[in-house]
Amino acid sequence: MAFFLFLIISLCVRCYEVDGARIQDDFDCVDLYKQPAFQHPLLKNHKIQLFPTFTMSTMQLGRDNKDKHSRKRCPMGKVPIFKTKIREQKINMSTSKSQLDGLNQYSQSRPRHHFATLSTTQNMMFHGASARAAVYNLSLQANQYSLSQIWIQGGPPTDLNSIQVGCGVHPNLFGDNQVRLIAYWTADGFRKTGCFNHQCPGFVQVHREFTFGEIIGPTSTIGSDYKSLYPFKVKQDQSTGHWWLIAGRGSWAVGYWPNQLLTHLSHGSYVIRYGGETYASPNVMSPPMGSGRLPRELYKNSAFMSNLEIIDSNYNEVRVNPKYMKSNCDTTPNCYDVQYHGYEGIVFAQAFLYGGPGGQCGI
Template sequence: MGNDFDCVDIYKQPAFQHPFLRNHKIQLVHLDTTQDMTFRGASARISLYNLSLQADQFSISQIWLRSGPHDELNNIQVGCGVYPNLYGDSQLRLTSYWTANGYKTGCYNVNCPGFVQVSPDFPMGSTFGPASAIGSDEKLDLLFKVQQDRTTGNWWLITGDNHILIGYWPKNIFTHLKDGASLIQYGGETYTTPNLMSPPMGSGRLPREHLKNAAYFSTIKIVDSEYNEVDIQRGDMKTYILTNPNCYDLLYQGYEGKQDRQAFLFGGPGGQCGP
């Protein structure tokens, strides 16, 4: 990761201005947890692929942590995304979003008060280094983890093999997530205006092209109500494909790979995907 960003005093960032500390097409494929329990976090390794998008499009591979009824939904979204209107380019970047009231307010990254940045080296919106190449046997991915602190209740964003602490969402900005998440989702989301084709997701290739070409989530875990990090069981996952499967698809078979961990392939080329 790397980019030039202005430096500010950690206590003068927008997060501390919070009193308690957008009609377009959206396509989505994801895995949901179906357990009736409280979650204290979620993590996965997400493959890194560069995509070329136009303005008024985005494509993000991410983890969602949710709690609360629809109108009061508390939500944290974290992953890697291409979003020209947000960043001014088509580079793959560390991207997050949060809301505490069903998307009536909230924002990406640090574009409104809320997220507290603590890492001086990897700010929200950082670009990633080398990405995976279609057809290559060498795949590049990155660990993304969001976990609630047992003592403070704040939600930490952690990335990389060295478990870098990027920053946190204070528990007091939430009404429901402060008590833990009730739903975890993993997958991809794309956006476009009605006059444009839907953009690619993941690597831009469908899961039926297998690991050599398709994007993936691997080593998928949750943090349970007792703050234990555990693998999700296949019976506790549900697959959603909310669009034409020739545009985007998802292939989940449970435990896979040398590490014998939960993984799935996802994504696709987009195109004329319907309403």
């Protein structure tokens, strides 16, 4: 009975995909060959891959006449890099562990960080994943953040390679409460390497318009039949081994994490995770996750991710299999929660609900 109820609701809720709508003054156009990535010693002689070998259509650079947003494209040979809003918060290769341990899924008891996720369980190598995330406005304090994302992970916990990609609100990073495209990576279990976006050398930006910090809109409204869904994908290039970020309605190839940085991911990822993550500094309540409403309020109110796909060991993009998926939440169900019932109709395909209001989230 529950399945049919979710199926009916999913058919009633109408969705549309959204792109980013950049505030142009937030970005600098930087020489393609002088971007932050090439300050990394392992990328000193790196040869830039201008587009993924699995498709060239993603590099049309905003030529879709149906794009309703007005964008300022960087000149040929330059790429956009977001201007750090809080200069003293800029992360580099020697950043403190407190900045880096936010996405380590191996410790569900980690203080101040909380997760509500859906994870793969089968014993196989993955070469990426994709999803569409319902986008909601959230009001957060400067010492909080709330993200909706995909995790790509490989290697032992002490030397973890991890890529996280999605959207979220991070006032300390961007200086506002806008929902933006955001990512994070580490090559050594969050010990010495890793950062958000371009704030340390690593990610190679190739697109002249889309980049981290893009404002994502319009957003969804709680209680409305219309939901704004933001599509994003991380896919390993079979020829080069680089991990590409594909985002937005136009499936724009934003850039990639070079395989030289992520040795444990060079042959693929052993686990894929989807869902939400929040952070709050000490003595501050946990912020809302997703829409700020619990999954029991279903698709009209709760945040969700739909069209969940993995890229399997043969580089085929296929729907996740409910038999090999496991939900996990490290808080009480009145703080955050996860609900997964598998196939949710032709609109959402494989989908799940997640999130909640936050608050006192300790167990």
